[in-house]
Amino acid sequence: MSIQAEVPYERLGPDQVLDAIEGLGIMADGRLLALNSYENRVYRIGVEGGPPLVAKFYRPGRWTEAGILEEHAFTAELVEADLPVVAPLLIGGASLHAHEGFRFALFPTIGGRSPEPGDRDGLRRIGRTLARLHSIGRRTAFEHRPRLDVVNHGVAPVEALLEGRWLPAHLVAPFRAISAQVLATIADIWAGAGQFATLRLHGDCHYGNLLERNDEILLVDFDDCLSGPAIQDLWMLVSGEGDDLRRQWGWLLEGYSLFADPDPREFALVEALRTLRILHYHGWIARRWGDPAFPLAFPWFEEQRHWETLVGQLQEQLAAMQEPVVIS
Missing domain, CATH: 1.10.510.10 (Transferase(Phosphotransferase) domain 1)
Structure with missing residues (x-):
């Protein structure tokens, strides 16, 4: 079947990911691990002198900026109410950032295990x-x-x-x-x-x-x-x-x-x-x-x-x- 090619992350490589993070004043230590995600691109990034962070680069064209910020506001509201959710970090007062045409957010790395189904x-x-x-x-x-x-x-x-x-x-x-x-x-x-x-x-x-x-x-x-x-x-x-x-x-x-x-x-x-x-x-x-x-x-x-x-x-x-x- 013929279908128009779509390569939304063609310009997003390890160098661009690290440049985006360091553009926020965060010094990466060079460790970069791609995590399983089809819709977006998600990476675990080592940080000098601190715990690793998770960076999510949103698929271009999927959500409007207002839609992404509404997601972030919802999770922030849940955190404020002491709900156990993972919300994006505020860096320079913002949760959503941009680099070379990509929008991205940073999250803390949280450990845990998947609950046992049916328990x-x-x-x-x-x-x-x-x-x-x-x-x-x-x-x-x-x-x-x-x-x-x-x-x-x-x-x-x-x-x-x-x-x-x-x-x-x-x-x-x-x-x-x-x-x-x-x-x-x-x-x-x-x-x-x-x-x-x-x-x-x-x-x-x-x-x-x-x-x-x-x-x-x-x-x-x-x-x-x-x-x-x-x-x-x-x-x-x-x-x-x-x-x-x-x-x-x-x-x-x-x-x-x-x-x-x-x-x-x-x-x-x-x-x-x-x-x-x-x-x-x-x-x-x-x-x-x-x-x-x-x-x-x-x-x-x-x-x-x-x-x-x-x-x-x-x-x-x-x-x-x-x-x-x-x-x-």
Whole structure:
């Protein structure tokens, strides 16, 4: 498939990274380690006479400056409320900096380990932390960050996949048909849930963005923070089926209920949100395919078997969305 090349980080090499850091008056010691990140470029940088720092260079054109600063302001507000989150450092009174056309931020290096999925005490701690975050998230609204909805996270990715001719010819019609069905079902579920609250969220709250440290749960990487229902920050933290799934939900909500009241209407959104994430994920890869890092990281995206699997997965999600929701 022919696609226009996109090399947003072509001009960003080790010398440019170190020059950017030292331009802020921070003397690097030459140690530079690239960390795992596809959307942005993230580095662990050694600092003379001090602990290492993490530098995140934002993908050009993805967020407006106002959107990035709103992310930073949200994390600063959480830190002010004594929430365990990793916020960008203020250097010269600013959290966002620029160097040779790139915008970047510096963060402290924080140690910790990933929480054990499905652990009772861990889920209770996570629930407490997220409830406190949501209580602050309700105080005001984002103006420059995305909103989680059917159009942005469902309709737009489907259109991008169909227009980009990603699917094998024999799967275009089945994908179009099942996508139309799942999008209509999601819209019905969204409307049926009623007037649930929309608040500022972490937005991408899975175990990879959590650290367990000193018996508390630390939230990292607010790059995808957005507006949406509170359940978006909860559903990715539970897994399994039957009694095991119900137990995990019970532990998570037990902790959450100590600081906030979960809205039971939002439970109906869980499978719809899962389906939107599947569609949005595929749209994201398609949009980034011109970046040389993406074909290397996701070679299966061009394989016929993958798209056959996706059509089947969407059929399964359609059935799951039509089943009664059982949380406890």
